[in-house]
Amino acid sequence: MKENIINRAISVLDANFQEGGFTIPSKGLYPFQWKWDSGFIAVGLAHYNTDHAKKEIETLLNAQWDNGFIPHIVFHTDDDSYFPGHDFHRSDLHPLSSKQYKSTGMTQPPVTGFILQDMLNIVDDKEDMLNFIKGQIDKVYDNHVYFYENRDPQNEGLVYIYHNWESGTDNSPVWDDIWDTMNPPEYTFERKDTTHVDASERPSKREYDHYLYIIDIAKQNNYDDTKIAELSPFLVQDPLFNAMLIKSNQALIELYGMIGGNDDKIAYLRKNQEKSIASFNKKLWNTELGAYVHYDLRNEKPIRHISSSSFSPLFAAIPSKERAEVLVHTMMERFGGDDKYLCASFDPTDDRFDPRKYWRGPVWINMNWMLYRGLKDYGYQEIAERVKNDSIELIERDGFFEYFDCRKDTGKETRKGYGGDNFSWSAALIIDLLKD
Ligand code: 2M8
Numbered sequence: 001m002k003e004n005i006i007n008r009a010i011s012v013l014d015a016n017f018q019e020g021g022f023t024i025p026s027k028g029l030y031p032f033q034w035k036w037d038s039g040f041i042a043v044g045l046a047h048y049n050t051d052h053a054k055k056e057i058e059t060l061l062n063a064q065w066d067n068g069f070i071p072h073i074v075f076h077t078d079d080d081s082y083f084p085g086h087d088f089h090r091s092d093l094h095p096l097s098s099k100q101y102k103s104t105g106m107t108q109p110p111v112t113g114f115i116l117q118d119m120l121n122i123v124d125d126k127e128d129m130l131n132f133i134k135g136q137i138d139k140v141y142d143n144h145v146y147f148y149e150n151r152d153p154q155n156e157g158l159v160y161i162y163h164n165w166e167s168g169t170d171n172s173p174v175w176d177d178i179w180d181t182m183n184p185p186e187y188t189f190e191r192k193d194t195t196h197v198d199a200s201e202r203p204s205k206r207e208y209d210h211y212l213y214i215i216d217i218a219k220q221n222n223y224d225d226t227k228i229a230e231l232s233p234f235l236v237q238d239p240l241f242n243a244m245l246i247k248s249n250q251a252l253i254e255l256y257g258m259i260g261g262n263d264d265k266i267a268y269l270r271k272n273q274e275k276s277i278a279s280f281n282k283k284l285w286n287t288e289l290g291a292y293v294h295y296d297l298r299n300e301k302p303i304r305h306i307s308s309s310s311f312s313p314l315f316a317a318i319p320s321k322e323r324a325e326v327l328v329h330t331m332m333e334r335f336g337g338d339d340k341y342l343c344a345s346f347d348p349t350d351d352r353f354d355p356r357k358y359w360r361g362p363v364w365i366n367m368n369w370m371l372y373r374g375l376k377d378y379g380y381q382e383i384a385e386r387v388k389n390d391s392i393e394l395i396e397r398d399g400f401f402e403y404f405d406c407r408k409d410t411g412k413e414t415r416k417g418y419g420g421d422n423f424s425w426s427a428a429l430i431i432d433l434l435k436d
Pocket of ligand 1: 030036037072167169170193
C-alpha cells in the first residue's frame with residue numbers, strides 16, 4: 001500500500017514538473033510557480049530526484065527582487081488560462097522588481113528556509129546538498145531581512161501581510177471580518193478557476209472584488225511597502241505566516257552555523273528571532289479562546305476566530321509546554337471529534353465553518369504535515385499519528401486532491417476530495433509523511 005501511494009505520488013509530481021525547472025501546483029487550475037507550493041514540492045522531490053528538488057528552489061529564488069522580496073507567483077510562461085495574470089499584477093511597477101521574470105507584487109509564507117534544512121536532512125549526499133544550500137541561502141536571508149525591515153512598521157518582530165493571497169489561506173472566514181470593513185467596486189472580469197473547478201468549491205465573485213481592489217491600491221502606489229502599510233485596508237499579522245518566518249529563521253541560524261563564517265547574519269537572525277517569539281506569544285495568543293489568532297493591524301484588534309493557522313506555532317516551537325497543552329486541548333475539543341478527519345482548516349464549531357469550501361473548513365495536506373511534526377515535537381505522538389493516518393486515508397480513498405471534506409459521514413455524497421486533482425503538494429508531502 002505504502003509503496004503504491006508513493007509511486008502514484010511520484011507520477012503526479014513528474015507530470016506537473018515543467019521544462020523550465022519548476023512544478024505547477026495542478027494542471028489547468030494553477031499553471032505557474034507558487035512560492036510556498038514550491039517549498040513543499042521540493043521536500044517531496046528531495047526523496048527521489050535531488051536535481052529536480054534543487055531546480056525547484058533555484059527557479060523560485062531566481063525571480064527574487066533586488067530588495068529581497070520573493071513573489072507569490074512567478075509567471076514563467078504566457079499562459080492566459082489563469083486570472084489574474086501578470087498583466088493584472090504588473091510587478092514591473094516596482095522599481096526593484098525582477099527585470100527577467102514577470103510576477104505578482106505580493107508574497108506568500110516564508111517556508112524556503114526550513115525547506116532547505118529539510119532537503120539536507122532527506123538526501124544521502126549531504127556534501128552536495130550543503131554546497132547547493134551555500135549558493136542559495138543568502139537569498140533566503142535577504143528575504144527575511146526584507147520582511148523585518150519593510151513589513152514591521154511598529155518594530156515588534158511581527159510582520160504583516162497586506163493581502164489574503166499572501167496568507168495562502170485565501171478565503172478563510174477569518175478574512176470576513178476585514179471584508180466587513182471594506183466596500184470595493186464591482187469589477188468586470190473573467191474568472192478562470194471556475195472553468196476548472198465547480199464554483200461552489202471556490203471563493204465568490206464578491207470576494208474576488210475585494211481581492212482585486214487591494215491589488216489596485218498597491219498598484220496605484222507602485223507596490224511601495226511604506227504606502228501599502230499606510231493605505232491598504234487589509235493589514236494583518238497572521239500566525240501562520242509569522243510562524244513560518246520563525247521556523248525558517250531557526251533553520252537559517254542552524255544552516256549558517258554548519259556553513260561557518262556568517263556570524264553577523266546569525267546575530268541578526270537571533271536578535272529578531274527572540275523578539276518575534278516574544279511578541280508572537282504576547283500579541284497573538286488569545287486566553288479566552290485558548291488559541292493563537294490573527295491580529296488586524298489596520299483596525300488594531302484581534303480577529304477572534306480559530307483556524308488551522310492557529311495551531312501552526314507548534315511546528316515552529318513557539319508555545320511553552322504549558323501553552324501547547326492548552327492549544328492542543330482547544331484543537332481536540334473543537335476540531336477533533338470522532339466524526340471528523342483531522343484537521344479542518346477552520347473551526348467546525350463556528351457559524352462560518354463550511355466542510356467543503358476551500359479554506360473555510362476542508363482538510364489540507366500541507367497544514368496536516370506541519371501539524372504532524374509540531375505535535376510530535378511536543379510529545380503528542382498519538383494525535384500526531386491520527387493526523388498522519390487521516391491524511392493517508394483521504395488520499396488513498398480519493399486521490400491527490402487539493403483539499404478534502406473533513407466530515408467522515410458525508411451522506412449521499414461519497415466523494416471527499418475537492419478542488420484541483422493531482423495536486424502537487426498533496427503528493428509531495430504524503431511521500432514525506434510515508435517515509436517518516
Ligand atoms: C491558492 O491560491 C491561488 C492564489 O494564490 C488561487 O486561488 O488562485 C491557495 O490555496 C494558495 O495557498 C496556493 O499556494 C495556490 C496554489 O496552490 O492556490
